Amino acid sequence: MSARVSPTDRIRGEIDALFDGQRELAEIIEDVARLGARLIIQTAVEAEVEVFLGRARYQRKSDAPEARAGSRNGFAVVTIKTTWPDPVN
DSSP, rough: OOOOOHHHHHHHHHHHHHHOOOOOHHHHHHHHHHHHHHHHHHHHHHHHHHHHHSOOOOOOOOOOOOOOOOTOOOOOOOOOOOOOSSSOO
C-alpha cells in the first residue's frame, strides 16, 4: 500500500524533480513559477480547511473534541426528494 502524500508535498516533489533533468533553464524557471503558485494556493487551502475543521489533516475528531463535525472528502448523507411516482433503486 502506498503512503499517503499531502498535495503540498507532492508539489514540492515535482519542483525538486525539475532540477534532475536535462532541460533548458528558461523552461525550468517557467515550471518552477507555475508550480510555486500552485504550492502557495494549495498551502493556503490546506491551512483554511484545518482552521475550519479544527483539526489537522489525519487527526481524528475524537483527538480534538472541540473540532467541528465535517469530513475532508466531502461525504455527507443526503436525502433527495423527487416528484417521480416510483422509487429509484
